Amino acid sequence: MRPIPVILLLGLLASPLWAETLTLSPTTLTEWKAIYGQVDTRDRVPGRARIGGIVDSLMVTEGDQVEAGQPLAVITDDKLQFQIDALNSRLDALNSQLATARADLERGRQLLDRGVITTQRFDALQTQVDVLEGEIAGTESEKLVVERQIEEGRVLAPEAGIILNVPVSRGSVITPGEAVAEIGGGGVFMRLAIPERFSAALAEGDTIQIEGADGLQEGRLAKLYPLITGGRLQADIEVEGLDARFIGRRVPVRLPVGEREALLVPESAVSQTGGLDFVTIEDHGQPLRHVVVLGQEIIHDGAVWREVLSGLEPGDIVVTGNE
Template sequence: MDIPIEKKRFDSRKIAYIAGGILLIALITYVVIATSGGAKLNVQTERISISTVQRGAFQENIPVNGVVLPITTIYLDALEGGRVEEKFVEDGAMMQQGEPILRLSNTDLELSLVNQETQVYNLLTQMQISQNAARQNTINRLNQYTDVENSLIEARRLYELNKRLYEKDAIGRQELIIAENDYKYQKERMELAEEILRQDSLSVSQEERQIANSYARTQNALELMRRKVADLVVRAPIDGQLTSLDAEIGQSKVKGERLGQIDVLSGFKVRADIDEHYISRIYTGQRGSFSFNGERHVLEIKKVYTQVTNGRFQVDMEFAGEAPEGIRRGQSLQIRLALSEEKEALLIPKGGFFQKTGGNWIFKVSEGGGTAYRTDITLGSQNTEYYEVLSGLQPGDRVVTSSYDNYGDIQELVLED
């Protein structure tokens, strides 16, 4: 019995023809794309931004945000802890140096002052008693010295008299010896009395110095305690405006706690936050500018705080001239901070194209203005308005500076009116 053979749908020859056809179509497509300059996209010129490359003055700067602060701020801390008993002024008051702001009470501190004063008065009383005793002792020793001196004078007189009488054989030798011995004895007593007086004088002087030093130390301690008690009345350290006062009647404040601050309103400064990326390029003396009420004002960096917090650090800036009229504490300013000196450079305005290209290429408009094609470029520094062009463009070239987010891998734009 014959077995029917199923006829194949595609033989090897047909498969070869089909494959060859596909390859031919692919080749034609590639040639068309290659010769046509890549993928194109029609865009309306009114929907894009076209800028002209130009040469001009360029200065690298960065935008920073600043806050207006008083030129000087003095913080008020509780020098001694206590309970708020009385408030003399309210927050926002204008203060003169030395004026009271509030009063604290601290019974332990006040009791210590009373004890210290009592100790000083007791010491003063002891000093007076010691001085009186020393004076009396000195008087007694002087009286003794006078008696000894009188005895010496009498002994010398008798000795000299007996000596003359003995020479005339009016008295015997025994009497002369007795007078001579008494004279020598009185002389030794006199020398001893003089030494006692000298030692007494030294002792009194030393004791007086010790008592005086002890009294001075105790008096200093008392004065310190009085100042500590006086610190319970918080006073304005300088002329200025009282702000941020945090104290209510009955509150307890610990030593060192912040009570408020005094702002000196004789001038202003600006504290600005800057990205840590620029910390190595920021130094005192650098200048920035801002616009206020239609006028341009210049600021100069006076202090750089190198501590970085949340990726940012701070600088204090002061006005190069007079502060603009009408500026207020707490006001925010948009500042252009210069990072370089002004120079001549090739410039293109900043735009959204940079986010897509990273500044490596840009769509350059043809001379006829009908198309824009990709052109490799190199950008340098930037400021708030312009990019510096290092290569790839010439003055007068026109480029598309708006966003490229919708262009994908498009190689050429067809510009339509």
């Protein structure tokens, strides 16, 4: 075995035993505020009754998906059918009188041609026919109105969506304008009630983090409402692929409410001895271990970093890996 030259041996001893270093500099971090958001539909539209009566049929229940114009319930009022029967009887009587009046008018025309009756008498017969025809037309219009009211007993969905609430049951007495069902439509979004002290730090278009079963999911702050109620600012968040099965479900949300500067070191640069955390820095070409106080783990640029609260300063060269 050939001996190692002294000069080469001294060079190996003097060379640093690390290959990767990092010069510390402050990193801008986003401050997050954890609150709860609520899954909601964009629109909440009631399907209202247009006539009063009794709920004869109820076609939907909570959780059903409906299309615009789909029947929700049928309301009946027996008085309307009685009115139809009365108007039909009146029309029968008027038609009989009209038939008689037209026959009298035809005989009167023949008598007028022979000079038996006067023109005034013939005009009276014509007037009687015109009056009966007008009464029949008015009665038929009244019948159309009642028939239209019966048709309006069908309560239709004002828009497509999911049935959120059905406050009535079959056989219930209902008044005009009363809601038969509440429909949530227009898609779903996240609605927040934000403490007013954070209102100045938020802007439409900000990225919001939602904590789900599959980890963090990002959303966009779509709208900030100008009215603050009870110290809370209302805001809407658009989230792609938001679960719409349960409306009103509360979900943890993180809001960006500010920024701060922090010193970050990679997780690989931290070691522990005797319950203390150490980070190795390069000091005049030599490794030097510093005791540090670490903060929380932070995901930065897709990697795990540790925030250094004390023990290091900007400009320190941190050893992140050995040869």
